[in-house]
Amino acid sequence: MKSTLILIAACIFAFVLQTAVQGFTDAFILDSAAVWSRPWTLLTAVFLHADLLHLGYNMIALFFFGAILESIVGARIFLLLFFIAGLDASFASLFFYEQSLGASGAVYGLIGALAVLRPKLTAFALGVPMPMIVVAGVYLILDILGVFYPTNIANAAHIAGLFVGALAGLLLRRKFPEPKRRKSEKALSDKEIQEWEKEWMKNA
Template identity: 45%
Template sequence: MRFVALILCAACALVFLLQSVIGTESLLLISSVKWSEPWRLLTSIFAHGSIVHLLSNLFALGLFGLILEGRIGSQKVLWLFLLSGVVINVFSPYPRSLGASGAIFAIIGALAILRPKIMVWVGGMPVPMILAAVIWLFQDIMGVFVPDGVGNLAHISGLGIGVIAGFAWRKRFGDPLFKKEDRDLELDKKLDEWEEKYMG
């Protein structure tokens, strides 16, 4: 399966359309009934509260999801998205919640470890992925103390899950900055070239 990030985007869009027919109440996560109605642990990931909420998440999921997919493959992105979303919902402290942002932050966290040097825009400025993740983490930590109606704890949890996954995958999928064996191979290659050039 390819382009799983776009498939997940399409699923979010379809669920949003479904919400206009059946409403949102049966799909969102409600803490008091999440164990008696466990489907909410999954459906609430794909449900969104408004078109702006949906579009902002679709943009982030499409952008970061495709980048990560190109590095680790479709299947791993799918499992990271779904498992992080469900785990976040299992431990969610919020009475009611919905949206894919927690799972998207897991993707961001993994990218911050696997591709820390790629440039992304934050506040109109290009910054490395690792710095962007730190900035967004700081914003969410501030949001915990100054509530703004955003699931800041879900974002923080997702970022943490993604970072853990990133470290688990870094030896195989990380940029050369994080892969000692790549640096060693490059050094050996340069030494061989130097010996051939200057020592016959």
């Protein structure tokens, strides 16, 4: 959770500087025409955002998905994955957009990793609860459509982040397997359900 909050704080601080310091965004945004003379922008652009709504949406997603993933893999692997996914998303953006910014590609990397590591975990997509693997699938389909029907959203960056996150999840599955319920726990749970059903029928 600590590393997740640090990343959120860094993005908020960067947005404050974007608002307060003239030319700050231009100095650190990813520009495909100037990237080889300013290679640091492949990373710095991850912490910049276009407006308050863009920042808010990404930070909410980072908070929920990031906190869960960090609790599973630990701070070091979580941060490594965030930055790798962010860089991968930036490289993908070079082929599709003149300029890009935002943490969404990195966040999609976290979503991809979670979808592989905890596919049955319940999360929300478009306000609807569904398994994590389905969440990733829904976002992937929407972003593929977005590539063919362009908007102001960096769909290609999202797809790149999602795939590198999923690949990382595959590599980490053995190290961080899904916890299995003990038979005794399952039996207790089933018994509790049966008792609840009997009580409900009695009072119905």
